[in-house]
Amino acid sequence: MTTAGARGIHREVIVVGGGAAGGAAAVHLSGAGRSVLVLDQAPFPRHKPCGGGMAASVQHWFPFALSPVVEAVIQRVRFTWDLEDPVVAELPGSSPFWIVRRSRLDAFLMERAQEAGADFRGGQLVERVWRDGEEWCVQLPDETLRCRALVLADGSGSQLAAPLGLGPRQPRYATTLSVEVDGPVADMETAHFGFGLVPQGFCWAFPRQGGTSIGLGSFLGRGGDPQRALQEGEAVLARLLPSLGLPAGAGSRSLGRLRVWDGHHPLHGPGVVVAGDAASLCDPFLAEGLRPALLSGCAAARAIGHWLDGQPEALADYSQEMRHSWGDSMAWGRRIAQVFYRVPRVGYQLGIKRPTAPRRIAQILSGELGYGDIAQRAIRRLLFQRG
Ligand SMILES: Cc1cc2nc3c(=O)[nH]c(=O)nc-3n(C[C@H](O)[C@H](O)[C@H](O)COP(=O)(O)OP(=O)(O)OC[C@H]3O[C@@H](n4cnc5c(N)ncnc54)[C@H](O)[C@@H]3O)c2cc1C
Structure with missing residues (x-):
C-alpha cells in the first residue's frame, strides 16, 4: 500500500463496499488512472443472497465482456397467479436478460479493477468516515486511512450514508427470503415470477448453473418481525418449491432487508458520493437492484474523476444524473407498486x-x-x- 505517513493521503479515492456498485466504480476509476482502494468487510469471493437477474444491456457500461460470469440467458419469463393462470412473455432480442451468481460477478469486477491498478482489501470493516479539512478519514478497526474522495457503496445495511445526509434519512426496506437449491435444472431459459403467494410482493425462481435461485420479496411494509417473516416465508415455500419439482425443505434460507427507492434525495456531499443499495436505488416494484447499482457505480466514477480534475459541480451533477436516468422511472415504479400490491x-x-x-x-x-x-x-x- 502507498501510505504517506499517518496524516498523508493513502489514495485519491477509497471505495467502501466491493459489491456491484463498488466494483463498477472501482473498474472505471482505476481504468481512468486514479489511485483507488476498495475496502469490503467480507473476504472475497463472498456469498451474496441475490437472484442475479439483470438486463444484458448493462454490458454497454463495461470495456470488457461480462460473458464469463453469465450463468443463464433467459429467453422467456413465466408469470403465475397463485401458481396457476400462467402468462408467458418471450423476451425480444438474442440475450435481453442474464442470470449471474453474485459471488462470481462481484469477484470478477474486482479482478478487472485490480488489473487496472486498484487495490482491494477484503475482511476490512469500515466503522466510520468523517471529513477532516479537504480530506476524508476512513476508520478501520486498527487503522485510519485518508483519501481525497470517497465512494460509499456499502449496500442495504449502510450505516455510513445517512449520517452524512446522503440518501433518505429513514430508508424504506423490502423484506426478502432467498433460497439457493443445488441440483439439475430442467429449463435454463425460463425465469418464473409468482404473484398471489407473498403478501404485498412476489416470489421468483431463476435458473443458474447447477441449481436454482429462489426468493420471496415483500414491498409495502417498513420491515417487520424477522421471525414472523421467516414463518410466513416457509408457508409460501412449502407450496412454491414442490410446484418447481423440489422438496419443500430444499436449499439454504437467508432472510434479508433490501433498501428500495423512496423519493429523490441528494446522493453527494463534499468529495463523497453514494451508489447502489446504499443510495436506495433498488426498484420498489420488482426488486431490480443490480442494474442501478452498476449504473450508479459507473456514474459515480465519472463524477469523482471530474471532481478530482477540478470541476466542483460534478458531484451535484451525479445526483441529478441518477435522478433523471433512474429515479424518475422509480417514482413511477413506486406508484405502480403501491397500487399493484x-x-x-x-x-x-x-x-x-x-x-x-x-x-x-x-x-x-x-x-x-x-x-x-x-x-x-x-x-x-x-x-x-x-x-
Ligand atoms: C434475495 C435477493 C434477491 C435479489 N435478486 C435480484 C435480482 O435478481 N436482480 C437484481 O437486479 N437485483 C436483485 N436484488 C437486489 C440486488 O442484490 C442489490 O440491489 C445489489 O446487490 C446492490 O448492490 P450494491 O453493490 O449496492 O450492494 P451489495 O452488493 O450489498 O454490496 C455492498 C458491499 O459492501 C460491503 N459492506 C457493507 N458494509 C460495509 C462496511 N461498513 N465496511 C466495509 N464493507 C462493507 C458488503 O460486504 C458488500 O460486499 C436482490 C436482493 C435480494 C436481497
Whole structure:
C-alpha cells in the first residue's frame, strides 16, 4: 500500500463496499488512472443472497465482456397467479436478460479493477468516515486511512450514508427470503415470477448453473418481525418449491432487508458520493437492484474523476444524473407498486394478463422501457377498475 505517513493521503479515492456498485466504480476509476482502494468487510469471493437477474444491456457500461460470469440467458419469463393462470412473455432480442451468481460477478469486477491498478482489501470493516479539512478519514478497526474522495457503496445495511445526509434519512426496506437449491435444472431459459403467494410482493425462481435461485420479496411494509417473516416465508415455500419439482425443505434460507427507492434525495456531499443499495436505488416494484447499482457505480466514477480534475459541480451533477436516468422511472415504479400490491389480483388480471403486457414486461426487464413509459396508463386502468 502507498501510505504517506499517518496524516498523508493513502489514495485519491477509497471505495467502501466491493459489491456491484463498488466494483463498477472501482473498474472505471482505476481504468481512468486514479489511485483507488476498495475496502469490503467480507473476504472475497463472498456469498451474496441475490437472484442475479439483470438486463444484458448493462454490458454497454463495461470495456470488457461480462460473458464469463453469465450463468443463464433467459429467453422467456413465466408469470403465475397463485401458481396457476400462467402468462408467458418471450423476451425480444438474442440475450435481453442474464442470470449471474453474485459471488462470481462481484469477484470478477474486482479482478478487472485490480488489473487496472486498484487495490482491494477484503475482511476490512469500515466503522466510520468523517471529513477532516479537504480530506476524508476512513476508520478501520486498527487503522485510519485518508483519501481525497470517497465512494460509499456499502449496500442495504449502510450505516455510513445517512449520517452524512446522503440518501433518505429513514430508508424504506423490502423484506426478502432467498433460497439457493443445488441440483439439475430442467429449463435454463425460463425465469418464473409468482404473484398471489407473498403478501404485498412476489416470489421468483431463476435458473443458474447447477441449481436454482429462489426468493420471496415483500414491498409495502417498513420491515417487520424477522421471525414472523421467516414463518410466513416457509408457508409460501412449502407450496412454491414442490410446484418447481423440489422438496419443500430444499436449499439454504437467508432472510434479508433490501433498501428500495423512496423519493429523490441528494446522493453527494463534499468529495463523497453514494451508489447502489446504499443510495436506495433498488426498484420498489420488482426488486431490480443490480442494474442501478452498476449504473450508479459507473456514474459515480465519472463524477469523482471530474471532481478530482477540478470541476466542483460534478458531484451535484451525479445526483441529478441518477435522478433523471433512474429515479424518475422509480417514482413511477413506486406508484405502480403501491397500487399493484394493494390489489394484486386485479393488478395481475389487468396489468399482466393484457395482450400487450408480455411485450411491455419484456421491455422493462431488458431495460428498453422505464416505468414512466407504461405507468400512467396502467395506474388509470387499475384505479378505474377499483372505483
Ligand atoms: C434475495 C435477493 C434477491 C435479489 N435478486 C435480484 C435480482 O435478481 N436482480 C437484481 O437486479 N437485483 C436483485 N436484488 C437486489 C440486488 O442484490 C442489490 O440491489 C445489489 O446487490 C446492490 O448492490 P450494491 O453493490 O449496492 O450492494 P451489495 O452488493 O450489498 O454490496 C455492498 C458491499 O459492501 C460491503 N459492506 C457493507 N458494509 C460495509 C462496511 N461498513 N465496511 C466495509 N464493507 C462493507 C458488503 O460486504 C458488500 O460486499 C436482490 C436482493 C435480494 C436481497
